[in-house]
Amino acid sequence: MLAREAIRLDARAAGRDHAVRVCGQVLVDAGAVEPGYIDAMLERERSISTYLGEGVAIPHGTNEGRDLIRRDALAVVRFPDGTDWNGHPVTVCIAIAARGGGHMEILAELAEILMDPDRARALREATEPEQVLALLAPQAEDQQPTGQGHTV
Numbered sequence: 001m002l003a004r005e006a007i008r009l010d011a012r013a014a015g016r017d018h019a020v021r022v023c024g025q026v027l028v029d030a031g032a033v034e035p036g037y038i039d040a041m042l043e044r045e046r047s048i049s050t051y052l053g054e055g056v057a058i059p060h061g062t063n064e065g066r067d068l069i070r071r072d073a074l075a076v077v078r079f080p081d082g083t084d085w086n087g088h089p090v091t092v093c094i095a096i097a098a099r100g101g102g103h104m105e106i107l108a109e110l111a112e113i114l115m116d117p118d119r120a121r122a123l124r125e126a127t128e129p130e131q132v133l134a135l136l137a138p139q140a141e142d143q144q145p146t147g148q149g150h151t152v
Contacts, residue, residue: 001103002136006030006075007129013083016090020045020059023077023095032073033061033097040065041095051085054120058107060096072098076132078124091124109136 006026013019024038040061044050051057061068075095082089094110096103113119113135126132 001072001098002074002076002133003030004129004133006032006073007132008076009078009080009127009129009132011077011079012081013079015083016045016057016085017042019057019077019079019083019085019090019093023059023075023093026075026077027073027095027097030073030075032069032071032075034068034070037061037065037068037097040068049086051088051090052110052114053088054114055082055089055091055124056110056114056120057085057090057093058096058110059093060098066099069097069099072100072103074103076136078126 008022008026011019011022013022020041021038024033024041027033027037028035041059043065044060044062047062049057050059074097077093077095079091079093082091084090113123119135122131123135126135
């Protein structure tokens, strides 16, 4: 669900709505959603915040916007300078386009990451797409991503 091409690690946004638009455009550019899905993401955000904590938000569309989804996909957008999310600083957004429950595994992994201060920091500070992919991949307890992109 998360392709390397849907990871942007050096984005800028002037606040929550701009950040949601940036995230939605990554999903549009990836061919996962129709452009109108961005409006469904903004509508969702206005009805209930998708801010999770630890500098992370998970913008996604309303149920009514599901018809605008071409295929399930995720996008990870990092805002190195942060952006204001209704009074909360956000540096990482994981945008979701899902018709069904296929995104639940990644959300479960994200919850695990956010409960681990070192992994949460690694996600907020990632500078290479491979680091993000490694962090969001299901892992064994003793396995930690190195960010090197090499395996033995």
